[in-house]
Amino acid sequence: MAKTMGLKYWNEIKPGDVINKITMDVPYEKVILDAAATQDFFPGHHNPEYAKNQGQKTIYLNTMAIEGFIDRIATDWAGPHTFIRMRQMQMKNSIYAGDTMSGEGEVKKCYQDEQGRYLIDVSILISTQDGPRVPATMTLELPTRE
């Protein structure tokens, strides 16, 4: 696996670089897997009747599932040598069972912090077929290449 991965290095990245789009279907099975995988059994994630009483369409992905998808967008693009320093996200709309979600992003800033770490700030937007759902920003730490 390690032999075929694409790796990006800090000094080869610039603001405006595009972070590739990834798309993933979210069937009911995946939302139930989400509850099991994250041990988050809040009923909005597995009980459609409860979710509807909350004002939701049906059961929806939890925060950890969306975090993992955002992280995957960043690390599929930059490679597994990426350390996620910070991730901030706003769940403006839910992602429901039956949706197809996708995410893509852009590099905003490349800099070194006071500890000498090589960092990039990126923005990522998660959408479904119904429009934008979760805007996020991240700070990624990457190695440099001589």
Place this chain on the structure above:
Amino acid sequence: MNKAVKEPFALNYGSYEEAREFLDNRTLKTVAEFTVNWEAIKIYCSLEEDGNASYWDAEYAEQQWGGIVAPPGLLLTWAMSLQWHPSKKRSHHFIAVTVPLPGNTLINVATKTEYERHLFLGDRVHVEDRLIDISREKNTRLGIGHFLTTQAKFTNQKDELIAIQTNQLFRYNAHEE
């Protein structure tokens, strides 16, 4: 019909003024029931369809990080309480669910996590959560309620900082259709 069916997620009820008395309260430090384990990492990665070699490839992860690491998004999961335990009462490490307010449900709305170091296989997460803000009543698209902001500090068994997470959820009563 038993309580778990009638009320799938039990909350504490009270007024905004009562809730304000919880400001700056902290949970006791929760020690995760499970250590960080590869099986749980693989199940989460199958959810995300994430083939990151840091989570799957022991040889690569050893060379890059010193071992298989946990996906950052799994941070909260390690300290989740079991659905049932022979001797322990079920308790959440989220202080927000203990705060008395009028709303009969909740939804997470925003979260920021700053990571200091990786979690490795065998690590055991400790977490302490603190309530830092409660908004006045707000009328939103979903319903009427209050925004609660909390901050959780995650450490490992060596008391080394793993991450700080600042989270905001909305505790509300849904609008009637």
